Amino acid sequence: MRRNWAARLRQGTIGGIRAVTLENERLRVTVLPGKGGDVVEFLHKPTDTDFVWLSPQGLRDPRDHLQGAADDVAQFIDHYEGGWQEIFPNGGAPSEYRGARLAQHGEVSALPWECEVVADSPQEVAVRLSVRTRRLPYRMEKIMRLRSGTAALEVEGRATNESGQRLHAMWGQHIVYGRPFLHAGARIRLPQGVGVIPHETAINPPARRVRAGGPWKWPTVPADGGGETDLSVVQEPGSPSDIVYVTGFQEGWYEISGHIGMRVEWDASVLPYLWMWQELGASTGYPWWGRAYTVGLEPFSSMPTDGLAAAVAGGTALTLEPHETKVLTWRAEVMA
Structure with a gap:
């Protein structure tokens, strides 16, 4: 039977999109591997406070929304439910990099991620999400972890250049707060x-x-x-x-x-x-x-919000050497 105490997790769907929920005594975090690995719930249970902003347009499955004029901004905005996104390798406005046209906040926020459980015990739960970009030769991975008794989500992310070419990228955590x-x-x-x-x-x-x-x-x-x-x-x-x-x-x-x-x-x-x-x-x-x-x-990693080409020109873009992996750790903890 499914454990319903201490650290636990469950998998299912929300609006037809694959979802996984990490939960313990104090926190419930819901992630959408089926849509960018978005965090769509960060609920502090003792105060019933969700920190995540939810857009008025709600959650839309990109697979079911094919109408309207195609452009490189709408690709993100049409399916933006709020939540928290992983942004890579382009941040902000659409941009062109070495012949690859990158949409706003593209690519990984618009892609489905693979998901596997790497820890499932009363002491801690964790999942590994991974995805390959389609226009640039990158592989992204992140392990999201929740430990029993804490009100903190711990994340370790990896970005790997799978080519023999020196490449650039923008990497960000699109964390937004709302009512x-x-x-x-x-x-x-x-x-x-x-x-x-x-x-x-x-x-x-x-x-x-x-x-x-x-x-x-x-x-x-x-x-x-x-x-x-x-x-x-x-x-x-x-x-x-x-x-x-x-x-x-x-x-x-x-x-x-x-x-x-x-x-x-x-x-x-x-x-x-x-x-x-x-x-x-x-x-x-x-x-x-x-x-x-x-x-x-x-x-x-970079500024401004004018896209990867501007970050390269301004000297703020990340540089990944051939087959290099960059590692990013971050955590979000409720202060109660």
């Missing part, structure tokens, strides 16, 4: 001494939260309309949409908290940047239509 956890006045804490670089242009023109230019010192930065704004405080619904890049991490970590909190730690030698995406309802056209209230705090 009911996220609310105006929630606080974001980062290590001392980090800096802020605004995105060059507004993502929802003409309004933006942070004045172009910089770099600025975290957390109080020049506001676009004059004065200052405190980036450590989540703003009210309807506040300007924006994206900034946080740099200068000696240790990779952040905390976001209100009545309860989350701490994310990662290897800053692999992901030296943090993308801070704020979509608080000000974007009233495609694709949000004023319905989004979310903040993304996304550890990334």
